[in-house]
Amino acid sequence: MTLLAKRSVIKEDKSNIITLGAIAKEEKKKDNSIVNATIGMLYDEEGKLFAFKSVDKALGLLTTDEKYAYASTPGSKEFHDALKHWVFREYYNEFKDKTAVMATPGGTGALSSTFANYANEGDKILVPSYMWGNYKQVAYENHQDFEAYSLFNKDGGFNIDDLKERCINLKKTQGRVLFVINDPCHNPTGYTMKDSEWDMVIDMMNELSSDGTPIVLLHDMAYLDFDSRGFDSTRRNIRKYQKLNDSAIVVMAFSGSKTFALYGVRIGAQIIVSNNKENIEDFNKANKFSARAKWSNTTNLGINLVTKILTDKELVKSFEDELAVSRKTLATRANTFIVESKKVGLKTLPFVCGFFITIPANNPEKAYEYLVKKKIHIIPMGNVLRVTISAISIAECKMLPKIIKEAIDATN
Ligand SMILES: Cc1ncc(COP(=O)(O)O)c(C=O)c1O
Numbered sequence: 001m002t003l004l005a006k007r008s009v010i011k012e013d014k015s016n017i018i019t020l021g022a023i024a025k026e027e028k029k030k031d032n033s034i035v036n037a038t039i040g041m042l043y044d045e046e047g048k049l050f051a052f053k054s055v056d057k058a059l060g061l062l063t064t065d066e067k068y069a070y071a072s073t074p075g076s077k078e079f080h081d082a083l084k085h086w087v088f089r090e091y092y093n094e095f096k097d098k099t100a101v102m103a104t105p106g107g108t109g110a111l112s113s114t115f116a117n118y119a120n121e122g123d124k125i126l127v128p129s130y131m132w133g134n135y136k137q138v139a140y141e142n143h144q145d146f147e148a149y150s151l152f153n154k155d156g157g158f159n160i161d162d163l164k165e166r167c168i169n170l171k172k173t174q175g176r177v178l179f180v181i182n183d184p185c186h187n188p189t190g191y192t193m194k195d196s197e198w199d200m201v202i203d204m205m206n207e208l209s210s211d212g213t214p215i216v217l218l219h220d221m222a223y224l225d226f227d228s229r230g231f232d233s234t235r236r237n238i239r240k241y242q243k244l245n246d247s248a249i250v251v252m253a254f255s256g257s258k259t260f261a262l263y264g265v266r267i268g269a270q271i272i273v274s275n276n277k278e279n280i281e282d283f284n285k286a287n288k289f290s291a292r293a294k295w296s297n298t299t300n301l302g303i304n305l306v307t308k309i310l311t312d313k314e315l316v317k318s319f320e321d322e323l324a325v326s327r328k329t330l331a332t333r334a335n336t337f338i339v340e341s342k343k344v345g346l347k348t349l350p351f352v353c354g355f356f357i358t359i360p361a362n363n364p365e366k367a368y369e370y371l372v373k374k375k376i377h378i379i380p381m382g383n384v385l386r387v388t389i390s391a392i393s394i395a396e397c398k399m400l401p402k403i404i405k406e407a408i409d410a411t412n
Contacts, residue, residue, distance in 0.1 A: 007143070015133055016379050020368075024377035035376045035396050037388045040187065040355050042261055042326060045393045050326065054319040055260050058308040062301070066308075071300035073291050074284070075103030075269070079303045082310035083269055087224075087254065089235045094242065099273050100280045102287045105266040105298045107222045107255030108134065111180075112294070114251045114270055115142045117286040118216040119178040126166055126179035130349065130358065132187045132220075133381065135180060149179070151191065156350040158197040164204050167215070176214040184234055185223035185354025188379075188386040190334070192227060192352035198237040202244065209247035217248075222255040225323055228331045228353035238273075246276040251283070256306055258355075260319075267302025330355070333389045333397045340401040346408070355390035359404060366411035367404070374403055 002009055021039040028034045032047075042050040074080075080101040088095040104110040115138050119125055124147040127135045131148065139146045149166050153159040163179065170177045181201065184192040193201075201217070209215040227234050241250045249272060256267035272283040291297065309315050330353070337357055341348055349358045361367050364380030371378060379386040385404065389397055 007140075011140075013137065015137075016381055017133070020377065020379055027377070031375070033375060035392055035400065037376070037378045037392045037396070037400070039391060040258075040388055041263055042330075042355070042390045043392070045329070047393065050261055052261055052319055052322045052326075054315050054322055055262065055305070055309060057318075058305055058312070058315055061308055061312075062304055065300075066304040067301045069300050071103065071297045071303050073103075073288050073297045075101065075298070075303045076307065078311065079103060079307045082307045083254065083271065086259075086310050087235075087252070087271060088238065089231055091235060091239050094239070095273065098242070098275055098280070099271055100284050102270045102284070102291060103298050103303055104253075104268045104270055104291065105295055106257050106268040107220065107253045108138070108268070109266075109291070109295065109298065110251075110253035110255075110268050110270040111135070111218065111220065112138050112142065113287045113290040114216075114218050114253065115139060115144060115178070116290050117283075118214070118218075118251065119144050119176070120174070123174050123176070123178070124170060126163070126170065126177065128180065128182060128186070130186070130189050130382075130384065131180075132182065132222075151186070151189070152350060158191075158193050158200075160197065160200045160204065163201075164208075167204065167208055171208055171213050171215075176216070177208065178216045178218060180218045180220055182220040182222070184221075184227040184352070185356075187222070187354070188356045188358045188381065188384065189349040190351035190354040190356055190358070191349070192229075192354070193237070195233070195237060198240055202240050205248040206243070206245050209245055212247050215248045217250045219250055219252045221252050222258045223354050224254070225259045226327055226330060226354055228327060228334075230324075230327070241273040242275070244273070244275070246274070246279070249274045249279055249283075256302055259323075260306065260309065262302060262305065265302040265305065266299055267306055268298075329394075330390060333392070333394050336394050337387070337389055337397040337401060340398055341405075344402045344405045346401045346405040349384065355388060357387045357389055359385045359387065359408070361385050361408050361411075363411045367407040370407040370411055371403065374407075376400065376403060378404070 024036040121143040128151040129148040150159045150162040252271040254269045257263040368380040
């Protein structure tokens with residue numbers, strides 16, 4: 001008989017990514033020729049975990065207190081301001097008083113607190129149909145449910161029609177809507193929304209909230225700084241949030257894991273955008289409460305490290321240069337993979353940029369087993385296979401499509 005509480009009996013982290021990632025890591029320790037394209041971290045061309053030199057340099061400048069003392073729950077004012085400068089860039093002045101920041105352990109903490117505070121118990125949270133699977137667990141942990149909208153329409157663009165229809169239905173049944181968009185570099189497909197698609201999302205939010213219904217967008221921007229188009233287009237789209245009316249808000253989930261390659265430091269943030277002061281005050285109160293109850297405060301190390309990098313002119317400049325190089329490497333890997341895929345007739349889901357490329361498959365588990373025998377580890381999920389191009393070299397990106405095509409043909 002289990003001693004677990006009722007809702008906990010079914011709790012089991014079945015994430016393929018963590019389990020199969022751990023297997024691939026162990027196998028690679030024994031045989032370095034194994035291709036490990038499983039886990040969403042950035043590796044260099046030699047197969048070593050990528051670390052930004054500027055981030056390492058900033059780490060060396062932190063005092064003992066800055067590293068090891070307790071942090072304040074929301075994070076320091078300096079951290080908030082530094083992050084606002086980073087996220088809003090040239091639009092900082094337009095946004096600084098219409099936004100608030102709450103430090104969280106990674107983007108995951110930001111997702112969890114946002115789910116907890118903007119949807120009621122039992123509510124369905126709208127998530128994309130291809131998704132980072134952890135959204136489902138976060139919803140369950142917060143006593144909530146989820147529903148998926150189709151990410152793609154028949155032309156391979158963002159499916160605003162399906163999203164809108166589901167928002168309208170949830171508005172009727174729940175009296176509020178919380179929906180998630182993961183952009184740019186959507187995990188797992190690498191899809192990145194066009195400017196016009198963002199315009200449609202903003203218009204939809206304003207339309208559905210015009211009668212005072214709370215419409216909340218959780219913008220999961222984990223891969224914000226890996227958009228191959230650079231900073232301009234991501235910030236141009238963020239700028240559109242100013243058009244939202246008082247009942248429509250955006251909470252962004254920022255991930256220090258991805259932007260600064262600080263995966264294990266566990267630093268991220270929720271950032272709210274709203275023209276309404278009360279919304280900002282509510283955000284600060286409720287999310288501080290949740291943070292205190294769940295993790296008390298996140299790492300002082302993460303908060304001060306991010307602040308140091310972003311407030312030191314030289315460090316931020318060299319960080320931006322390094323980021324540009326890693327974005328370029330990712331784009332070269334992606335391009336190599338896509339070109340080879342076309343050559344061998346391997347289909348991929350609509351990809352623009354980012355850490356992952358996804359391939360439709362009828363029997364992804366079988367294809368996974370086939371590939372493991374060929375010393376290739378990628379992730380089977382639902383009806384697709386996910387290849388983590390951030391973790392493999394350009395040479396591996398060239399070699400993989402042919403073998404994956406073989407695996408799919410052999411197991412279909
Ligand atoms: C889409 C997406 N959102 C959020 C996260 C959360 O990352 P972290 O909690 O490390 O910031 C990840 C991590 O892989 C992700 O892929």
